[in-house]
Amino acid sequence: MYDVASKEAEAFINHAEILDCLAWADAHRDDEALIDATLEKARLRKGLNHREALLLLDCNIPEKVEAIMALAKEIKRDFYGDRIVMMAPLYLSNYCVNGCLYCPYHAPNKTIHRKKLTQEEVAKEVIALQDMGHKRLAIEAGEDPVNNPLDYIIDCIHTIYNTKHKNGAIRRVNVNIAALSVEDFKRLKAADIGTYVLFQETYHKENYEALHPTGPKHNYKWHTEAHDRAMEAGIDDVGLGVLYGLESYRYEFVGQLMHAEHLEAVFGVGPHTISVPRVRPADDIDPTSFDNSLTDDRFVQLVAALRIAVPYTGMIMSTRESQDIRRRCLEVGISQISGGSRTSVGGYAEEEKPEDNSAQFDVNDTRTLDEVVHWLMDLGYVPSFCTACYRAGRTGDRFMALCKSGQIQNCCLPNALMTLREYLDDYASEATKAVGERVIDDQLQHIDNEEVRRITADHIHDIDAGKRDFRF
Secondary structure, three states: OOOOOOOOHHHHOOHHHHHHHHHHHHHHOOOHHHHHHHHHHHOOOOOOOHHHHHHHHHOOOHHHHHHHHHHHHHHHHHHHOOEEEEEEEEEEEOOOOOOOOOOOOOOOOOOOOOOEOOHHHHHHHHHHHHHHOOOEEEEEEOOOOOOOOHHHHHHHHHHHHHOOEOOEOOOEEEEEOOOOOHHHHHHHHHOOOOOEEEEEEOOOHHHHHHHOOOOHHHOHHHHHOHHHHHHHOOOOOEEEEEOEOOOOHHHHHHHHHHHHHHHHHHHOOOOOEEEOOEOOOEOOEOHHHHOOOOOHHHHHHHHHHHHHHOOOOEEEEOOOOOHHHHHHHHHHOOOEEEOOOOOOOOOOOOOOOHHHOOOOOOOOOOOOHHHHHHHHHHOOOEEEOOOHHHHOOOOHHHHHHHHHHOOOHHHHHHHHHHHHHHHHHHOOOHHHHHHHHHHHHHHHOOOOOHHHHHHHHHHHHHHHOOOOOOOO
16 A cells, blocks of 8 residues: 555555556546646645646646646746756765666666775875866766675765865765665764755556665665665755656656655655766667657656656756757756766876776767856856755755745855855866856845845955855
């Protein structure tokens, strides 16, 4: 039986409920009155359940799709303004004992170059990332208890935080590693991580087990209940993700929202972030074998439907997607992107030779961070390198309460502008700096609170004078 508050994976991600939901949406996809009523409910900015959101995803009526896109844009602007948070992945090791059929890290792959960073190499990668301008990282590693034990991951986190170069500093380390026990999650929390991120890959249990034939990741229950254990251990910011293309995108969309609803029901706070990667070419992987007909247009509509369903949740898009798709998705929901990314192990400090390929997937958007920052500002966005909420303890239910009340706006834009000023002074090209200065001058006027606006302007002046790390 479907039970959103159950601690059992097959109850809160209930196969029968998903199938019934898909059939219900099939029967109502052309019901204009129901679609209108769903949009009216969504305009309250309180979110939608998985059935209501699927109705919007499935809609094919042109004028209704236009209304869905317009509402997604409005909701995104209401909660995130013009800000786009910047981040980068850091791959520590591609050693892995799992047999995942869609990932080149899988243990049977004998062609990929296996590599694990030493702490000295981690520091070199961090310096290279700092010299680009990054402040927020997401560390990645394959699952291998011998080569990548938790002690190694924690040592890497300490190295990342303790490595400083010029004005550079990594201020938030998010962690995307395999499912852990509650006790091990407590150790991870003690290392001062930001968000714990774990992609489900697919919520379809039978397909999940087939795609993970060997290794500890084969255990659907252990993997799917990992976010619960993380939150029980005190990690109150967790991130969800689906690898779209492994199963019907409609099935995954519903499962992803059911998982979000479960976390809200059990812990009083939903996921901090939701990621929407699609399968990409990689060593020993043929992406066409996972084609589930998610066209670019439907993918953008999926992002819009997610934004409407979970208005308070950050949404992440990586360099898996092209510049054009990222632009379209930024408009309707995405609030955080990567820039200048490398998916190889050690790929920032030194460009990898083709014969030494250690990458997890091929990057689609290959622009530098400076090019991405410039592009975002040309589109009217404010690139943000802010990590203030995590460092000020505004996480979990504390963050969501501020977000839902709108009070977070008193922090976000000022912090975005101050961190953008840091980036412009320390790392930007002259062309990007010129555009950024105009953006800051314009956006300062959008800070409604006069005192906050004055303090922000003063801090920006202090940053120009050489001081760093101001935050609200």
